[in-house]
Amino acid sequence: MAASGYADVVLAAPVTVPYVRYSIRGAHWFIGRALAQLLAAANIEKERIDGLAVASFTLAPDTAVGLTQHLGLTLRWLENPPMGGASAVVSIRRAARAVQSGDAVIVACIGGDTNHTDSFRRNTSAFSQFAQDAVYPYGSGGPNTSFALLTSYYMRSYGAQREDFGKLCVAQRNNALNNPLALFKKPLTLDQYLNARLIADPLRLFDCVMPCAGTEGFLVMREGTARALGLPYARLLAAIERHNAFPDDPVQFRGGWAIDRDELFAQAGLRHDDIDFVEVYDDYPVINVLQFEDLGFCSKGEGPDFIRANSFEVDGTFPCNTSGGQLSVGQAGAAGGHLGVVEAIRQLTGQTLGARVVDARYGLVSGFGMINYDRGICSGAVVLAAD
Amino acid sequence: MAQAPTRAKRKNPVLRTPLPTLPPHARSRVALGLTAAAARGALELQVCRDCGAVQYPPREVCRDCLSSRLTWRPRNGDGELVAETVLRTAQELYFRERLPWRIGIVRLDGANLVVYVHESVGRVPRRVRVEAALDRAGEAVLIAVSPNGRTDLSADAKLREMTCDPRGRKILVTDGKTVIGQAVVRALAAAGAEVIWVGEAEPWKKIAGSATLRDLPQVTMVPLDVTDSASVRELAGEIGAKVDILVNTADCHRTSAIGARGALDAAQLEMDINYFGLLRLAKEFAPLLKARAADGPASSVAWVNVLSIFALANYPPHGTYSASKAAALSLSQALRADLYTAGVRLINLFPGPVDDEWDQLEMPPKLSPGALAAAVVAALQGSLEDVYPGEVAQDWLARYRDNAKALERELSEGSR
Numbered sequence: 001m002a003a004s005g006y007a008d009v010v011l012a013a014p015v016t017v018p019y020v021r022y023s024i025r026g027a028h029w030f031i032g033r034a035l036a037q038l039l040a041a042a043n044i045e046k047e048r049i050d051g052l053a054v055a056s057f058t059l060a061p062d063t064a065v066g067l068t069q070h071l072g073l074t075l076r077w078l079e080n081p082p083m084g085g086a087s088a089v090v091s092i093r094r095a096a097r098a099v100q101s102g103d104a105v106i107v108a109c110i111g112g113d114t115n116h117t118d119s120f121r122r123n124t125s126a127f128s129q130f131a132q133d134a135v136y137p138y139g140s141g142g143p144n145t146s147f148a149l150l151t152s153y154y155m156r157s158y159g160a161q162r163e164d165f166g167k168l169c170v171a172q173r174n175n176a177l178n179n180p181l182a183l184f185k186k187p188l189t190l191d192q193y194l195n196a197r198l199i200a201d202p203l204r205l206f207d208c209v210m211p212c213a214g215t216e217g218f219l220v221m222r223e224g225t226a227r228a229l230g231l232p233y234a235r236l237l238a239a240i241e242r243h244n245a246f247p248d249d250p251v252q253f254r255g256g257w258a259i260d261r262d263e264l265f266a267q268a269g270l271r272h273d274d275i276d277f278v279e280v281y282d283d284y285p286v287i288n289v290l291q292f293e294d295l296g297f298c299s300k301g302e303g304p305d306f307i308r309a310n311s312f313e314v315d316g317t318f319p320c321n322t323s324g325g326q327l328s329v330g331q332a333g334a335a336g337g338h339l340g341v342v343e344a345i346r347q348l349t350g351q352t353l354g355a356r357v358v359d360a361r362y363g364l365v366s367g368f369g370m371i372n373y374d375r376g377i378c379s380g381a382v383v384l385a386a387d
Numbered sequence: 388m389a390q391a392p393t394r395a396k397r398k399n400p401v402l403r404t405p406l407p408t409l410p411p412h413a414r415s416r417v418a419l420g421l422t423a424a425a426a427r428g429a430l431e432l433q434v435c436r437d438c439g440a441v442q443y444p445p446r447e448v449c450r451d452c453l454s455s456r457l458t459w460r461p462r463n464g465d466g467e468l469v470a471e472t473v474l475r476t477a478q479e480l481y482f483r484e485r486l487p488w489r490i491g492i493v494r495l496d497g498a499n500l501v502v503y504v505h506e507s508v509g510r511v512p513r514r515v516r517v518e519a520a521l522d523r524a525g526e527a528v529l530i531a532v533s534p535n536g537r538t539d540l541s542a543d544a545k546l547r548e549m550t551c552d553p554r555g556r557k558i559l560v561t562d563g564k565t566v567i568g569q570a571v572v573r574a575l576a577a578a579g580a581e582v583i584w585v586g587e588a589e590p591w592k593k594i595a596g597s598a599t600l601r602d603l604p605q606v607t608m609v610p611l612d613v614t615d616s617a618s619v620r621e622l623a624g625e626i627g628a629k630v631d632i633l634v635n636t637a638d639c640h641r642t643s644a645i646g647a648r649g650a651l652d653a654a655q656l657e658m659d660i661n662y663f664g665l666l667r668l669a670k671e672f673a674p675l676l677k678a679r680a681a682d683g684p685a686s687s688v689a690w691v692n693v694l695s696i697f698a699l700a701n702y703p704p705h706g707t708y709s710a711s712k713a714a715a716l717s718l719s720q721a722l723r724a725d726l727y728t729a730g731v732r733l734i735n736l737f738p739g740p741v742d743d744e745w746d747q748l749e750m751p752p753k754l755s756p757g758a759l760a761a762a763v764v765a766a767l768q769g770s771l772e773d774v775y776p777g778e779v780a781q782d783w784l785a786r787y788r789d790n791a792k793a794l795e796r797e798l799s800e801g802s803r
Contacts, residue, residue: 125413134444134445134501139490142478144474149470250492251470374501
């Protein structure tokens with residue numbers, strides 16, 4: 001049965017708490033600052049927020065529950081999706097139904113984390129039971145190990161070259177150079193990409209996101225609410241999510257989008273060439289390629305040709321990760337899952353921090369998260385439209 | 388072929404000895420099933436008793452039919468290496484100090500196994516055999532090796548860390564007077580030990596065989612009486628900081644049923660050597676082994692106890708001896724926990740009756756001292772911590788694991 005649509009649901013007030021490599025602050029600080037920015041952007045009092053969806057890896061021992069007291073919020077709707085890079089898509093799906101049904105009027109969706117000098121090791125060493133029991137004791141490489149295995153398998157199976165991944169990374173860096181909040185400020189050449197330090201064969205330094213601290217946030221509400229507040233907004237046309245897709249694939253070469261993409265485009269009422277830009281989850285460039293293929297922009301295995309035939313800058317033939325993506329902005333934990341949504345809202349409402357995709361009407365944002373053992377478990381995507 | 392570790396003739400006293408670091412040891416309780424099998428040198432994976440699905444990583448319920456009837460079963464380890472990488476950065480100090488690491492995914496019985504890949508395995512994709520080994524934290528890890536023939540973990544520069552290969556090591560064998568002790572010394576010499584100190588409790592007593600031991604170029608006889616704290620302390624002060632492997636062969640075996648005349652005296656003597664002797668050795672030598680656990684390629688690596696299968700369940704005709712070995716087993720568990728904090732492995736051997744004077748009245752099959760010594764060497768060359776050499780030990784182990792209470796009844800038959 002097809003899910004009912006998201007008519008009347010909009011996203012507004014895109015905010016970013018500027019990223020820093022390391023911070024002495026706690027996650028509560030980063031989430032609290034994002035909430036303050038959301039209130040300022042929407043010009044509303046804290047009491048108007050009656051729903052909160054928050055994703056964070058570094059809140060422990062707190063959860064979203066502790067945050068309500070910490071931030072002095074009295075809510076009637078609370079979500080805490082533990083889905084990392086897929087958390088924003090999931091928050092949107094949940095929040096959309098809440099505002100449609102009247103369970104909440106304005107839902108703040110926030111993803112953010114702090115990053116202390118030893119945070120990343122602590123998070124990855126106990127990321128999941130399977131990771132702790134069966135991956136971390138093998139070299140403690142964290143996600144680098146898993147994505148190196150995926151990348152080498154993809155290259156061997158479909159003939160992708162290092163230059164193909166490099167082209168994506170260089171394009172994202174070019175996009176980031178226009179984004180004042182990106183942590184990477186210098187251009188990246190293909191030579192620098194190809195000759196960077198080896199991390200885990202075939203991955204080199206610029207294939208890997210840099211962990212940092214920061215927050216992304218936005219509001220979900222009904223169109224009428226946004227109009228009454230005088231807020232520019234993007235419409236939610238479609239949304240999908242899938243968990244533990246294709247568990248019998250020997251090595252991950254596809255994600256759940258391959259199951260749900262037809263529903264996504266049918267729900268949106270759009271074809272692929274209607275999409276003006278995409279924001280894909282990019283902790284490593286091989287995942288961009290999986291999303292291009294599994295979302296249907298090209299067939300499985302045609303990713304390398306698709307890359308060679310397109311350009312991915314804001315003014316390219318296939319604008320992708322227009323603010324620079326995590327690879328060039330930084331990966332602020334669960335903010336990484338929200339970065340693309342926030343950038344898409346900015347593109348569709350004319351509030352970009354950097355370059356704007358000309359006449360952008362439709363944007364697709366996809367999420368991917370949680371290397372529970374040997375592969376990413378959660379996938380999802382939303383299609384957003386300019387008003 | 389394993390290469391001998393190279394080290395300077397003399398340790399430079401100015402340089403700081405590196406402190407031992409360890410791979411991560413945190414495991415869920417279900418995952419410790421893998422460790423329990425690896426400790427015996429076996430690869431076991433969970434198999435669903437209802438639908439037969441093989442499970443990995445270890446879990447609480449079947450991934451297919453959700454049955455909770457998962458049992459650990461031996462697997463032959465045949466699988467296919469489907470992806471690999473060479474990891475050149477690591478978050479944990481232990482791995483960082485030893486980069487790079489070759490890691491892969493093996494598809495085996497419908498499950499995915501993240502594994503170490505042995506140097507001798509060719510490039511992916513390829514048939515491999517998966518073995519379980521114990522890492523320096525004492526936890527099980529999986530290793531993909533070539534499917535044909537026996538694999539020598541010591542032949543891989545990194546995986547050598549999972550073994551305690553005696554080649555090039557300096558070893559103390561605590562008692563060279565027994566036939567077992569002498570066989571162990573010869574086997575270690577043949578396996579490439581660089582130096583073997585052999586303990587002698589009462590040097591003035593000439594024992595058959597000890598003269599030929601002295602002729603081995605690696606051997607130095609040293610005075611050691613494990614019933615004398617001062618003797619143990621003195622030897623530890625003299626050579627303790629150089630010992631890489633300690634093999635405790637000191638053993639007192641009297642065939643006393645508990646009602647026999649002199650049973651109390653026998654029991655006290657057995658306890659003084661088998662239990663308190665181990666405790667005295669542990670007190671003096673364990674801190675020294677732990678301090679040198681990361682001292683270059685020939686660091687301290689292992690402690691070996693020759694216990695007895697009688698430690699698992701009491702054999703009434705050897706009632707007091709069984710009790711002393713059970714006490715030693717219990718103590719060895721405390722010692723193992725202590726040694727693993729520095730990555731030093733404790734290996735226990737549980738032989739059945741040995742072909743020596745104290746097991747004269749036991750019926751065959753009996754273990755020859757040479758076979759027991761070979762088991763000591765194999766245990767050090769491999770990657771395990773509990774060894775049950777010989778048919779009788781294997782038989783007792785199977786009975787013990789199947790039903791410990793039934794074994795107790797079976798062993799009491801001889802007393803009726």
